[in-house]
Amino acid sequence: MEQTEIVIIGAGVWGSATAAQLARRGHDVLALDRWTPPHSNGSHSGRTRLARQSMHEGSGYVPLSERTFQLWAELEAEYGVEILRREGALIIDRPDGPLYAASRESLDLGGWDYEMWTPQQTTAAHPALHVADDEIVIYEPGARLLLVEPALHALHQDARRHGVRFALGERALSWEFDGDGVVVRTDARTIRADRLLITAGVYGPDLIGLDLPLQVERQILVTWEAGPELTGAPLLYWGDAELGPTSGAYGCPEPGGHYKFAIHHEGTVGHPDELDKTVRDVDLKAMRDVLARRLPGLTRTHLEAKTCMYTNTPDEGWVFDRHPGGDQVVYATGDSGRSFRYAPAIGECLADLVEGEARVDLDFLRPARFQQSPAV
Numbered sequence: 128m129e130q131t132e133i134v135i136i137g138a139g140v141w142g143s144a145t146a147a148q149l150a151r152r153g154h155d156v157l158a159l160d161r162w163t164p165p166h167s168n169g170s171h172s173g174r175t176r177l178a179r180q181s182m183h184e185g186s187g188y189v190p191l192s193e194r195t196f197q198l199w200a201e202l203e204a205e206y207g208v209e210i211l212r213r214e215g216a217l218i219i220d221r222p223d224g225p226l227y228a229a230s231r232e233s234l235d236l237g238g239w240d241y242e243m244w245t246p247q248q249t250t251a252a253h254p255a256l257h258v259a260d261d262e263i264v265i266y267e268p269g270a271r272l273l274l275v276e277p278a279l280h281a282l283h284q285d286a287r288r289h290g291v292r293f294a295l296g297e298r299a300l301s302w303e304f305d306g307d308g309v310v311v312r313t314d315a316r317t318i319r320a321d322r323l324l325i326t327a328g329v330y331g332p333d334l335i336g337l338d339l340p341l342q343v344e345r346q347i348l349v350t351w352e353a354g355p356e357l358t359g360a361p362l363l364y365w366g367d368a369e370l371g372p373t374s375g376a377y378g379c380p381e382p383g384g385h386y387k388f389a390i391h392h393e394g395t396v397g398h399p400d401e402l403d404k405t406v407r408d409v410d411l412k413a414m415r416d417v418l419a420r421r422l423p424g425l426t427r428t429h430l431e432a433k434t435c436m437y438t439n440t441p442d443e444g445w446v447f448d449r450h451p452g453g454d455q456v457v458y459a460t461g462d463s464g465r466s467f468r469y470a471p472a473i474g475e476c477l478a479d480l481v482e483g484e485a486r487v488d489l490d491f492l493r494p495a496r497f498q499q500s501p502a503v
């Protein structure tokens with residue numbers, strides 16, 4: 128049986144950032160992935176992500192947001208690669224909408240620049256957008272467009288440079304406690320490790336093996352042909368009560384002068400192996416309906432459409448903890464569709480948990496928050 132110090136199951140965005148961080152701290156790390164990232168079988172498919180400084184998961188995320196932008200910038204400088212492109216974002220919602228209140232609060236808490244725009248100011252600056260008279264707009268100038276492939280490649284490059292061994296195309300089948308360590312069985316071998324980290328994205332719920340309130344949701348990413356009317360259009364995040372209370376629409380410029388526009392939530396929920404990986408006409412129709420309301424000038428000719436999946440929690444916050452069966456196993460799940468941008472900061476937090484001492488308070492991420500308080 129092979130022996131190693133730390134095994135990581137899942138070398139996607141979170142796993143590779145943590146692998147790099149642990150290796151930088153001198154640990155011996157073996158990172159397994161059943162596919163070769165970047166791929167379209169999990170949560171990181173597509174070319175771009177929105178990287179806002181604002182958030183709506185709660186105040187505990189504010190320091191992590193600040194840290195993650197610093198760490199991405201360091202990675203860009205170290206590897207001479209562009210990962211974040213400054214574009215600015217418009218966050219649009221009704222004044223009583225959850226997106227507006229939480230985004231503004233987080234910007235205030237983080238001390239980040241923003242401006243409040245009226246619908247008229249917004250459409251004067253960006254005539255392609257249709258903003259209703261009863262909506263309110265936050266302009267966040269520091270928001271960035273995150274480029275998925277360069278980001279993942281830089282995380283993997285950084286990890287390798289600090290000694291991480293990747294086993295890509297190797298699937299972890301099961302694991303069990305073994306004294307003060309753990310035994311991991313893959314489709315190629317059996318490994319004994321001192322510690323295990325599970326960052327398996329949408330397959331995390333299967334591997335963690337605990338009764339956690341997680342749901343995997345199918346999503347569609349669509350790149351639309353964009354004419355000159357969208358030149359200079361920023362990132363968009365739109366609360367949309369017509370879709371659902373926590374649903375919305377989002378968009379961003381894509382390489383090649385195109386524009387991504389998609390719906391947040393409203394997808395089918397199920398096991399990742401059973402969710403449909405084909406984009407259907409009905410999926411595109413739902414998006415065209417939202418586009419007609421929000422970006423009526425867009426040609427509505429789609430160039431590329433892909434599926435992707437979220438792992439949702441009831442409060443849209445992450446779940447990070449040590450396994451109740453033993454501290455040698457740490458797991459991280461519940462990305463809730465918004466957590467690519469946090470990956471480098473997540474890497475630091477998870478490395479702390481694996482080492483056994485959290486430098487920032489991560490208690491707000493523990494699953495205990497989902498337990499009902501006993502009735503008084």
Ligand SMILES: Cc1cc2nc3c(=O)[nH]c(=O)nc-3n(C[C@H](O)[C@H](O)[C@H](O)COP(=O)(O)OP(=O)(O)OC[C@H]3O[C@@H](n4cnc5c(N)ncnc54)[C@H](O)[C@@H]3O)c2cc1C
Pocket residue numbers: 136137138139140141142159160161162164168169170171172175176177178297298299300326327328329330331334346347348435436437462463464465466467468469
């Ligand atoms: C449509 C869509 C839009 C999004 N938009 C944004 C956005 O604008 N901004 C933002 O910040 N975030 C966004 N996100 C969320 C972001 O992409 C995810 O939060 C992030 O990718 C989560 O990373 P992860 O490492 O948890 O998962 P992944 O990157 O999927 O990595 C998990 C890895 O585990 C591996 N794995 C699984 N099972 C096994 C096994 N048994 N053995 C070995 N390996 C295994 C998989 O192959 C995979 O590579 C979006 C997500 C989607 C789906």
